[in-house]
Amino acid sequence: MSNLANHVLVMAGGYFAIMNPIANAAIFTSLTAGMDARVARRIALRSVATAFAIVLAFILLGKLVFEFFGITLPALRVAGGIMVFLIGYHMLHGRPSAVHAAPEGMDDGADSIAVSPLGIPILAGPGTIAVSMSYSATSDLLQIGVNALVFLALCAVTYLCFRLGERVENRIGASGLRVTTQLMGLILAVIGVQMGIDGVLGAVDLYLHPAGG
Incomplete structure (x- = not known):
């Protein structure tokens, strides 16, 4: 039982460091600035649900998916990095990216x-996926189950951080939020x-030191 408890703590610490829910709450507040509170709550819930579904899929099937499609983790990091950079670039320069372009109703935009950028790649990014796959590398059913439950708990913590993040918008005002948005854009970039x-x-390391070489 002691070993299991230690394993759970290691998993929780790894996921918390990778997901960084406290910092991502500020990003969530910037992305949902000016939205109705009900819409923001829905976005918070759907973003963590999306992240959980994606990571759970990789916990269960990650190795098979990567092997079947010939995908490498470095390729996933490069693609995710480009996506995050472009979103941050638009936020930094005060121009709405595609995620901000929806009208007031914002059903499709929300x-x-x-789904993106909050669910993936911010919460369920390459780092989170890599950690989840490494925790289930032995294919032990108990370890896989514990892995999924620990990540679910971290998703709940992230949701709470997102919900508390709404108070920031009310406290700092429009100008403060604008500065915060640009700062979060810089961080995202x-x-x-x-x-x-x-x-x-x-990728360089992969080709210089291939697994079979």
């Missing part, structure tokens, strides 16, 4: 934000660049 660099370095 769904789009919940840097995260995207770092993801891309990690992907390129991973």
